[in-house]
Amino acid sequence: MLEDFSPALLDLVHGSPELTDAVGGVVIHDPGDEVAFPPRAIVLGVGVYGTEEVARLLRELGEHGAAALVVRGPVERDEVLAAASAASGVALISLTQGASWSQLTELLRTLLTEGDIGDPGVESLGGVPSGDLFALANAVATLLDAPITIEDRRQRILAFSGRQDEADQSRVATILARRVPDGYLRILESRGVFSELYRSDRPVHIAPATIEEGETALPRVAVAVRAGDEFLGSVWAAVEEPLTPDREQAFQDAAKLVALHLLRHRAGADAQNRLRADLVSTVLEGGLGAADALDRLGLVEEPTVVLAMGLRGQRGDHAHLAAERQRLTSALGIHLNAVRPRSALALLGDVAYAIVPVPADPEAGQERAAQIAANFVERAGKRSQVVIGIGSVATEPSALSRSRTRADRALRVLMSDQRSRRVAAIGDVYIDALLLDLRDMAAVQGDELLSPVARLVEYDAKHRSHLIETLRAWLDAFGDVIAASASVFVHPNTFRYRIRRAAEVAQVDLQDPSVRFALMLQLRVMRPPST
Known part of the structure; x- marks a missing residue:
């Protein structure tokens, strides 16, 4: 985690990360709620500030077996925090100012592949663990000697290499937002960069793009990532000087490897979802x-x-x-x-x-x-x-x-x-x-409307009357004629006549509580057509 995200996003303040053999998940700290901690959790201390509060939380997380606490930087490197980290066994990591907690959460969960089921074994593509886009970005960065980003079709960041601090302000903004800023997208679109990228199989060279006066920027080299005719995304390198022919060819070849990883990543996610759905279905049955x-x-x-x-x-x-x-x-x-x-x-x-x-x-x-x-x-x-x-x-x-x-x-x-x-x-x-x-x-037994409700339904259909509606309103109002007549917008005297007529047609005694209950239940269960 630190290798992939330092120093662009995260910085180790205190602790020994090598003591953690495996991370169990990501948890957002909430002092007002009970939190379930997976083994060796990464805890995001949103809103946790000050030496005393951070030290107290480190000691508390140590009791839960957490691996690390991430707090908003800058964080003072003092003896109190160092002692709390050492005593609890919880590493203290700072999140750079301007970075989004939600984006960090998504990045960490993507990196840690939280929720994997079973042990599919270790696969590799081109010497890189299958689907590990961050490791792949670092491998491509080594080939080109330049910081790399891997982006999807909507210019959202899927992964990035180390050494992002060597790039320019636009790259830093891209990493923090996890997508290319709108201002830079407009510049690239106006230059026709994306049109050329979609058409070409070769790396595309892009001149520096700046928005604010006095801003410095590096040139870019981008190459499309395709699977047959399908455009999957692109790989971008921030370069200080033009790529040599050998490195340009290596960049083009690397795009093919990225395509395999993206396809494997997508297929793995689909298979993972299907497996999880099968397991959940089996449990529920x-x-x-x-x-x-x-x-x-x-x-x-x-x-x-x-x-x-x-x-x-x-x-x-x-x-x-x-x-x-x-x-x-x-x-x-x-x-x-x-x-x-x-x-x-x-x-x-x-x-x-x-x-x-x-x-x-x-x-x-x-x-x-x-x-x-x-x-x-x-x-x-x-x-x-x-x-x-x-x-x-x-x-x-x-x-x-x-x-x-x-x-x-x-x-x-x-x-x-x-x-x-x-x-x-x-x-x-x-x-x-x-x-x-x-x-x-x-419905299963095929029951029809039975008397006395059936007689009311038949009468309403033949005479275009409203006896079912009247009876329902009267029952719902517990016999209160004033309230019932108001609910159907009828004068109380007219309503009294209708309810008497309903009792005559249905051939029931509405003063009998058992009859009233039976009528109310049948009206609700059977849903007569007139309603």
Whole structure:
């Protein structure tokens, strides 16, 4: 991590990184929340300042077995922090001013490949570990003797080499933002650089580009990365002098190797997602393989809850909805990585399922799951119409299928609910879920509307009357004629006549509470056509 990101982003202040054999994940420090620490975590101390506060957090993280603490620089190299780092075994690293915490988080998780499942073995392409774009960038930088960036089709930074401090201000801004700044993009587009890059197989030489007066810049050499006719991205070198013919040829050859790595990286990500989806599906279905699948996900010894996420009231073409579900699933994954790094997530059909570690106490576990879901829904915004059903706390693998069923039932209620409620556990919506279950049972058995409701439906259809609407309003208002008539915009006297007529046609005694209950239940379960 330090080799790839120093000194452009990170700088080691105190500690011995070589003592850490493997890093388990990235965690954002939140003093107001309970954080789950994976083994040997990198902890991002957002908003942590001052020697005393940093030293206290170092000692606290030492108890959790963290590997390093990253705080915003500059950081004083004093004896107090050195002693706290040494005593806790936690390295102290500073993040350069102007760098984004969110971008650092994404870079670290990309580098650490957090969430890898199983051990696929070590593969290499061109002597570089397969898919390790940062190692590849450093290898190309060595060939050209110049700092390198690897960019995707939208000029976003996928990886970069060391020695970025030898480049110019535009390269520093690019690294910090993890994409080429808009001002420089406009200059390059006006020069036709990208058009030439898309057309040419040879390296493209670009004159220095500056925005502000007095700014210095180095020339660039860029080469397209292609797989057949598909443009995958580009590799950029900041050079102080023109490349020799040998180095230009090496740069062109390196682009072919970058293409292989990008394809392998993309294929590996797709395979990884499919494997994770298979494991999550196996866990949620229960059965003999559930415990083994949960073990491969790293959750076999933890109490967990299933979250089921869907989209309510979405209309549009299938491709658009699929893309929106995938986008929200990715967003939920980022959210869970921040608050519960060991969660497992997969999009199965139209529903995204997350298996989330929670406290063992059922009440505390439900509360924690509801808080995580509510926070995500709030961040997603009202326009997304995302809804999340929460299952029960599962203390053993066999209980997860039941948690999934309860999450599905809660989600179904939310999907059919026109109210503002967007997060619910099955206990919150149990009656609504039961009514939906009864409706399903009636549909499976092929039940028709039976008397007395059938007589009202038939009468309304023949006489264009509103007896079903009147009866429903009266039942919903507990017999309060004034409130019921106002809800359907009818004069109270007219409403009284209609309710008497409804009782005559249906041949029922509305004074009988058992009759009223039966009518109310049938109206809700059967959904007569007139409604």
